[in-house]
Amino acid sequence: MKKYYLTAMMGLLCMFALAACSADEDTDNGEQAEEAQSQESEENETEAGETGDNVEETESDSDLITESEFGDQLDLQIGDTGQVQTNLDAFEVTLESVRKETELDGEQAELDFFLIADITLTNISDDVIDADSAKGTLEMTGMLDGSGFSDLSEHGYEGVEGVEGELAPGESTEGQFVVQIMESDKYYMRIIGGLIAAGGVLNDVRWTFTESEIE
Structure with missing residues (x-):
């Protein structure tokens, strides 16, 4: 059991x-x-x-735009219009005139003098562009093989109006491009070389003018 x-x-x-x-x-x-x-x-x-x-x-x-509609424009002069193609948009720049001053608003030029260029910027793309960014592709120099100088108009000099604001397709704006520069036989306004090398700007544009052409 x-x-x-x-x-x-x-x-x-x-x-x-x-x-x-x-x-x-x-x-x-x-x-x-x-x-x-x-x-x-x-x-x-x-x-x-x-x-x-x-x-x-x-x-x-x-x-992104990968190919420019325009060729290089390297023989422009005062009064000519250059067409610039970036990887995002396109615009025209006309170099209307250039004058020089040894001082602005009582500020003495640290280099030889100021160059003040009157420019017209026109949006020729299909989209709204920022005028200040477009102007930022440019520089001025007295040495073709040397470095250039960017615009100083944002410093608020009296009588100087910068190029800024948004531009609709076909819209234009006028203003001044200001630099301090050394005296030279020739001067150049051109696209910043680094932007071309990096593919930010797709074509080279350059204006050349001499001392005798400066007001």
Whole structure:
């Protein structure tokens, strides 16, 4: 009889053990399934995000202009209009006149004198452009192989009006481009060379004038 009870108890214990193992296994399998599903969901979201970024970058890259509609214009003079093509837009610059001053608003030129160029800037692209950014592609120098000087009109000199504001397609604005410069036989207004090298501006434009042409 005792043997019978012992056998029955052993059988029940085995059944409980098997049931517990089965429950643990089901729990582990459920947790593993949830983790796998969560990981797969995260991977899908990441891939979707990366795909979206790639699409956005591709669309942004496709907006860039890679070839100029205009050739290089390196023989311009005072009174001439140059056409500039950047990788985003296009505009015209006319060098109307140039004068020099040894001081502006009582400020003595640290170099030989100030050059003040009157320019007209016209938006010839299909989009609105920033006139100040367009003007920022230009510099003046007295040495063709040397570095150039950027515009100082934002310093607020009396009687000097900078070229700024937004220009709609076909719209123009006038203003002054001011630099301090050393005396030279010839002077140049040109596109900043680094912008051409970097592909920001796609064609080279340069005006040349002499001392006798300066007012």
